[in-house]
Amino acid sequence: MSEDKFLGNLYQRFPVTVEKGLGAHVWDTEGKEYIDCMGxxxxxxxxxxxxxxxDALKSQLEKIITVHSSLYNKTRxxxxxxxxxVAPKNLSQVHLNNSGAEAIEAAMKFARKFTGKPEMVAMNGSYHGKSLGALSITFNPKYRKSFKPLVEKVSFSPFGDIEKLRETVTDQTAFVILEPIQGxxxxxxxxxxxxQDVRKLCDExxxxxxxxxIQAGLGRTGKMWA
Structure with missing residues (x-):
């Protein structure tokens, strides 16, 4: 494949050239049909x-392709x-991002800025992304080992064990981060x-x-949010 000549070798590649898609199905250049389980x-x-x-994309592209957040825009x-x-009712503001890892990086920075505290707690088995900050709160050593030292002052606690979490947090903990459903x-x-117990502990x-x-939300579990 000519892509291999130019594209960095970051993923395992399969000998399939996808040409088009419709709904949950895609077709390769040979006309073979597949179910798109990755999406x-x-x-x-x-x-x-x-x-x-x-239709919405075509309509917007015919007007303007981007407007910086320092300016107002009716489409946004x-x-x-x-x-x-459709957002959880207790949320009042949003920060728009380009990717899941970028959203996690922003959340980490907001939390540390707001609290003025340096420590972070994530869960055993967690996955939050592969940018440097997100990787620091991702549990799996195989993703982490090549990029150490990562962001400091991160602790991990067993997922589902509120007593262990209670022992892990300190008066210098800025935030606890977790996936409601680990993926x-x-x-x-x-x-x-x-x-609910984590919510109560954090409030206390x-x-x-x-x-x-990022993986469980937006209807993937049958409900809008997990």
């Missing part, structure tokens, strides 16, 4: 060639109004009551709580 890590969540999406305003119709380490659903200690729903 671009969620980019194609509503399917390929979704008419509402393609409409998007935000619709986003907050990368296997589909591990938080035990009944655990998320003045610690921010970050839920990472």
């Amino acid at each position: 671009g890590y969620g980019v194609a969540l509503v399917g390929h060639q979704n008419k509402r999406v393609t 305003e409409e998007f935000l109004e619709n986003l907050f119709k 990368e380490s296997g589909i591990h659903v938080a035990p009944d009551g655990f998320l 200690k003045g610690i921010l709580l970050i839920f990472d729903e």
Whole structure:
């Protein structure tokens, strides 16, 4: 494949050249049909060639392709109004990002800036991305080992064990971050009551709580949020 000549070798490649897609299906250049179980890590969540999406994209591209956040834009305003119709009710503001890892990096920075505290707590088995900050709160050693030293003052606690978490946090903990349903380490659903207990613990200690729903959110579990 000529791509191999130019593209960095970061992924295992398969001898399939995908040409087009429709809904949850894609076809290669030989006309063979596949079910797209990857969906671009969620980019194609509503399917390929979704008419509402393609019509909206075409309409916007014919107007303007980007507007910096230092300026106002009616399309972005409409998007935000619709986003907050499905967002958790206690959220009042949003920060828009280009990727999951970028969202995690922003959340880490916001939490440390807001609290003025340096320590961070994530869960055993966690996956939050592969940028340097996100990787620092990702548990799997195989992703971490080649990039040490990572961001300091990160601790990990067993997923689902509120007593261990209580022992792990300190008066210098800025935030606790977790996935309600862990994805990368296997589909591990938080035990009944655990998320509520974490919320209560963080409130008691003045610690921010970050839920990472990059893999589990936006309807993937049958509900809008996990």
